[in-house]
Amino acid sequence: MKVTFPHIGYCSIPIRSLLADLGHEVIVPPPISRKTISLGTRHGPEFACYPLKLGLGNFIEALEMGADTLLMGGGVGPCRFGYYAQVQQDILRSLGYQFRMLIIEPPLGHAREFVEAARELKGEKSWAALVGAGRLALAKLGALDEIQRASLRLRPRARDKGDFSRLYQEAHAAQDAAASVKEVREARDRALEGMESLPRLPGIPPKVALVGEVYLLAEPAANLRIEERLGDLGVEVCREVWISHWLHVNILLDFLRLHRQEKVEKLARPDLQSFVGGHGQHSVGDTRRAIREGYAGVIHVYPFTCTPEIVARGIMEKLAAREGMPLTCFSLDEHSGEGGFQTRLEAFVDILGQRDKEAEGHGG
Ligand code: SF4
Incomplete structure (x- = not known):
């Protein structure tokens, strides 16, 4: 399947890694732009939550690139997240797109649906392969969080913000390219060392x-x-x-x-x-x-x-x-x-x- 998903910051890096390791062709939507926002707001309900509209824009762009399977989170509770997948699905079908939507429901109260979605996601691969791919994806997410935490602390202290931005982007690219948990950790350590070693401004932010x-x-x-x-x-x-x-x-x-x-x-x-x-x-x-x-x-x-x-x-x-x-x-x-x-x-x-x-x- 040609699978896609909505952007949530740098989470696209571990999600792409998980899906690619399971043997799927992954279509990462283009980064969110004015075009994405305009597609989502033109076709989404006016008072829908902004994240729903942005996700809708991501899906339209990915469907135009050939995606045939949309991966989306489900939800329960008093707010509207639980309806996103259904609403997006209905809008996209009304626009004439053909696709399958795979909804990952939270396991509490939906254990069977959760396991079923995991089974579909792993496809022909073994459960052990799913665990392995999940482990690498989680390692990337953890490393990206550490890099983000460090950037929140170190960017205000960095003398040259341009150099800092360059290191930050390289750190994300290295996480995207890492093929094992060991490589993820090595890339994380290199990124943290690089950010720590940049010349700093005096004072405490x-x-x-x-x-x-x-x-x-x-x-x-x-x-x-x-x-x-x-x-x-x-x-x-x-x-x-x-x-x-x-x-x-x-x-x-x-x-x-x-x-x-x-x-x-x-x-x-x-x-x-x-x-x-x-x-x-x-x-x-x-x-x-x-x-x-x-x-x-x-x-x-x-x-x-x-x-x-x-x-x-x-x-x-x-x-x-x-x-x-x-x-x-x-x-x-x-x-x-x-x-x-x-x-x-x-x-x-x-x-x-x-x-x-x-x-x-x-x-x-
Ligand atoms: S928390 Fe609930 S109401 Fe708020 S944006 Fe998310 S889904 Fe919408």
């Missing part, structure tokens, strides 16, 4: 917590490259929501039927007691963590119309006002422009700088 909806946090084209922009503005970004963690909780722990309450949910409890869907509880919990750990500020990103994050935002705004924590919220969609976004980020970073000066003045 302010730390900001970046919280919000998981897709928007993971996909630079959807979040207007917020992590890179903040790094270039000299701000260290701390993020707790990662796709690898989401997979660990929603696939592995669910499959093993292990207790999955996360620390951050407990942290959110004084202000938000119940699950509101998506990562709403995480956004509140991570804001409380940022306050407790003395961060300089909190930035919240979420898709326009994302209900869990709208609930979280109301709570976070009260919490931040009560605790004197600078907070800025970005609700993003196809209409979000880079110019206004950059200006708002710069203004927020200026506020952090002024607070530092005031604190120094009070200290002196």
Whole structure:
């Protein structure tokens, strides 16, 4: 089969590796561009979540390149992710495309469907081959996360941001090319050493917590490259929501039927007691963590119309006002422009700088 999948940041690297190792012809959609956004918004329902529209755009571009099988995640819970696959499927069929959609449902409550999807994915290969391909893909995802964490810490400190970007892109290309877990680790170590060894600026950058909806946090084209922009503005970004963690909780722990309450949910409890869907509880919990750990500020990103994050935002705004924590919220969609976004980020970073000066003045 000629299989494709929607982009979620650098996750396309491990997903491509998994599918190629299972012997499939993989059609990676082109990186998300204005054309992708325009296709997704033209054919998607107006008030659908932005990630649904971007995924739809990815699928249309991949189908035009010859894909015949679409791989998509399923979901359960109070928000709309569980409907994405069905809605996208209906729209694509109404546009006349012929394809098969393979939906990976979360194992909790769908164990049989999960195993069936895994069986289809492995095709003629053995279960051992599936485990081997999965192990390599997870090693790549873990390495890419480590590289990303290092980049969040080191980009604001790097003297030459252009050199840093070049190393970062080379690190991703090396992960894409790695053919074994050993090669993945070697490439990761080389990338980390390279980033650590770049000449640095003096001083300690302010730390900001970046919280919000998981897709928007993971996909630079959807979040207007917020992590890179903040790094270039000299701000260290701390993020707790990662796709690898989401997979660990929603696939592995669910499959093993292990207790999955996360620390951050407990942290959110004084202000938000119940699950509101998506990562709403995480956004509140991570804001409380940022306050407790003395961060300089909190930035919240979420898709326009994302209900869990709208609930979280109301709570976070009260919490931040009560605790004197600078907070800025970005609700993003196809209409979000880079110019206004950059200006708002710069203004927020200026506020952090002024607070530092005031604190120094009070200290002196
Ligand atoms: S978390 Fe938000 S963006 Fe994601 S499916 Fe739910 S409502 Fe939509």
